[in-house]
Amino acid sequence: MVSLTTLYEITFGGAILAFIAQHTIKQLRTFIVIVTSALGVYIVWRLPSQATDISFRLGDFQILWGVNEYSQLFALLIAVLGFFTLIYSIDFMKERERLGYFYMNFLIVIGGMYGIVYSQDLISLFFFWEIMTWSSFMLVIYCCDDAQSIGLKYFVFSAIGAYAMLTAIVLIWANLETTSLSVLFENFTNLSSGLQITVIVLFIVGFGVKSAMMPFHVWAPDAYAISPTPFTALFSGALSKMGIWGLGIVLLKLAAQSGFYVWVQDIVAWIGAITALLATFYAIVQTDAKKLLAYSSIGQLGYIIVGLAIGTPLSIMSALFLAMLHGIFKAMLFMSAGAVFYRTGSTDMNEVTGLIRKMPWTFLTALFGIITVAGVPPLGGFAAKWMLYEATIQSGHYFLVIVLFAASTAAFLYLYRFIFSLFLGQEEKEYADIKEAPLTMTVPMVIMALFTLVVGVFPGIFINPIGNAMGYFGNYTFNWDVSSLLNEWGNHVDMMTVVMTIGAIFIIAAIFITIKNYRTTRYVTTKDIHTSGEIPTENENLTYAVDFYKPFERAIAPVLKRSIDKTYNLIAENLESAFDFLRYVYTGNGQTYALYVVLFLAVLMVFAELIFGIQL
């Protein structure tokens, strides 16, 4: 018998036990962590059939936890990714210090995310949201020199999001006297239209920060790059999806009821598309593999936001499909970058090169990852991209789809750079003795890589559960075959035919070329190449990696010149001088503070009715 309380008890209990074990019996720690996350997968899997809603009172607030198919979708992603990333972390984190701290926070993040998706009321949603934010902050500042400033940036933006959300919750409580989500959905139209739009905007800001929506994305590249890789995989794969989970609810449950829906849809969709395009441009000019993936992650979340905002059945399907798939392929890509880091100590794409023959399984994962991101058939990414484009065109967003296409074509650039710089190109002596990453790292990666292929052949294994999950938003029916995709004009793509054709031709051609060339060819090193008659000396550097896309950078120079990050830094500098002034207010004298408290209460009492509409 499993229930939500068992899930929370096990996850948070496991977190504390792992911390204790680290300081008493170290050998137990890994065991506890793996068992906890494995139990998490099992419980989440069993929950829909067995769980009952849990409800209790906390002060004035009715707390309600329950399972629905929408949350179940995200919970499964969290559980599976959590399990895989923790297995991956066994060897990756072996040599590091403060592992108790690391694993405790890791499990708390997972628990916090379970809490968010299973919350049926705003209070526990906010509570778990803060747990997740705090513990992820702890992991962002886990290591490295500039952890302080990066952590601060992450925290400031998280705080902006959290307080936007808190304000919205307070407004709802003040006007509807409820914190229950279902009551809110029913009575949302009772709010005045001004309040409706305020609540919607505040929630969009709150969830938008976590899903790295522009202009709230600036924390993400640095925070993703600096956090330990097993956590980055979860960070980008699952944690950012909490923002998507919330945006889905805000856009499709709340905004859909308001009179501003068309406006909200268009604005959010355009923000999403511009996020996708600009993030892709920034990804192209990065030199650090993890930063590149971070920008890529922001871009992919942009697509998901577009899909949610458009709000047709096909676009919601594509958004949720991409959300699930993004969790998997971005984890794969971060893990392969992490495996490279584990062996070479660097993810700098100007430095590391030619690892394909040393780390074949990592390369395979990266290859499947980039093909999935690119949306090229036969892997799963194609289905998501296809549905998104068809939905965007058919809902009349003609220029939006051009931006999306531009972004996804430009994505080929950074994807190729990622795989070329790390794995292909010249094989340098420096990396001659590199070995493949240990099994605990390669096995989860390869399993996920194969899964993307399965999703490509049978998109139905995602489409059907997502179709059920969409029941949360209304009555949508998807009676598709397990391997076919269908748009609203009745055109379709049959993935089975596609994959069979690709597979057959690929195998025939591969057999042909292998048999014909197997005996005659011999392997030569990457130094032994055509150089127009000049013979390169032993130490001559033939690697082409620095400024890989210089011509493209020249073409998009006007875009790259402007950066919202610079604006924020300018604001921060000005704020710093402004805060100097605050020292006159915060005198450090207890009596002054007491006076402030009294003054504040007095103001509250006078204006309470005016501001919040409450009679004190």
Place this chain on the structure above:
Amino acid sequence: MEINWSSVIGIVATPVIAFIVGVLYGGAVRKITARVQNRYGPPITQNLFDIIKLYSKKTAIQHGVMQHLGPVFAITASVTSLYFIPVIKDSPYFQNFSFNGDLIFLLYMMVFGSLGMALGAGQTGNPNSAIGVSRGLSQMVGYEIPFVLALVAIMIQFKTTSLNELLAVQDHFTNWIIFQSPLAFVAGILAFLGMMHYAPFDVVIAPAEIASGPPSEFGGKYLGLMMTSGSIFAFVKLVLFVDIFLGGASDFITLIIKTFLLYMIPVLTGIVSPRFRTEQSILFFWKWPTFIGILAIIVVVLNG
């Protein structure tokens, strides 16, 4: 299960025909270029003999698995795209799988080969290959935008993404999409110049500059397979454009005439053009072709 012999014949015959037509076109282009430059030029069958020669040669070296599979990726993409395009209108032999895919699928399928080739070229470690790939991918972002604009304009005008339905719309020559949506055709054909990689957009292989770029490390059977794939792929792109804009072809002679005339546009432009630098070529596509494409969509929306 009953076997549909006409489709089986089609599946076998289509790539062969595509290859022969494509390879002869390649030879014809060399001949035409030579005549324009006041040379005699090779015979029209030269490319075919080159490929036969390459297949009969022993391949001496390779740089690893990814290079080995690069040409395989390329031919897979060419032949698969070919199968999803109706080559001859309403013919039971040449429909192949065209009812199981649509335009957006084709867009992505056609990239598959370039990506595979780029990966193969990447493993060779030749800096010229990498430079060529970097240029090719950058230029692709350039011409893909007007191309997609043109396609979107057509898709929303006829409310379909299926090639067969677009062919059905163009039942009479006055109904060809080139006449129904001329702006989309202009945007599309300008993008087509980039897709065919003739000058001024030949910065990818850039003869005499980066030693033919991505294919520079491929020899013997690898090169043979790549040239085969290239010939088929040229044919695929031509048939795709004929199907979209010129009403397809209901017999083989029409197909040859239409594709050949269409092919001459990039070829003849190329012969008299110098070479753009990469960023010039990207910015070229983002200016007039994009503007015309946007105009095409606006016109469709206004006509509603």
